[in-house]
Amino acid sequence: MSDIFLLIALILAIVVALLYFMPHLKLLNFVDYGEGDAVKHLNRYAALRLLFPVGVNLACAYVVGVQPELVVPLIFLTPVSILCAVIWICAGERKPKLLA
Helix, strand or coil: CCHHHHHHHHHHHHHHHHHHHCCCCCCCCCCCCCCHHHHHHHHHHHHHHCHHHHHHHHHHHHHHHHCHHHHHHHCCHHHHHHHHHHHHHHHHHCCCCCCC
16 A cells, blocks of 8 residues: 555655756756756755655655555645645745855
8 A cells, every 4th residue: 555655755766866966957847947057056956855755755655554544645745745845946946045
């Protein structure tokens, strides 16, 4: 039963690895990258924020392994955690730089 959460965590971990280890790629379609140097900074920033849904799905996999009847309520945490990460990325991406 916890296989779905592990699969989602694996897919998100691959996206995190792509963003962190290949920061020159423009993978995020909801972000205005701006100039060339900002791409690397923003991808690494987003990669660290996308670890949140990975952690949520791993925690859900553990909880479902202990109590399998909670799979239906916990499945809603996946899109909510991804939405929270996207909002977190978008909000931080527009934050003015104080020490430029």
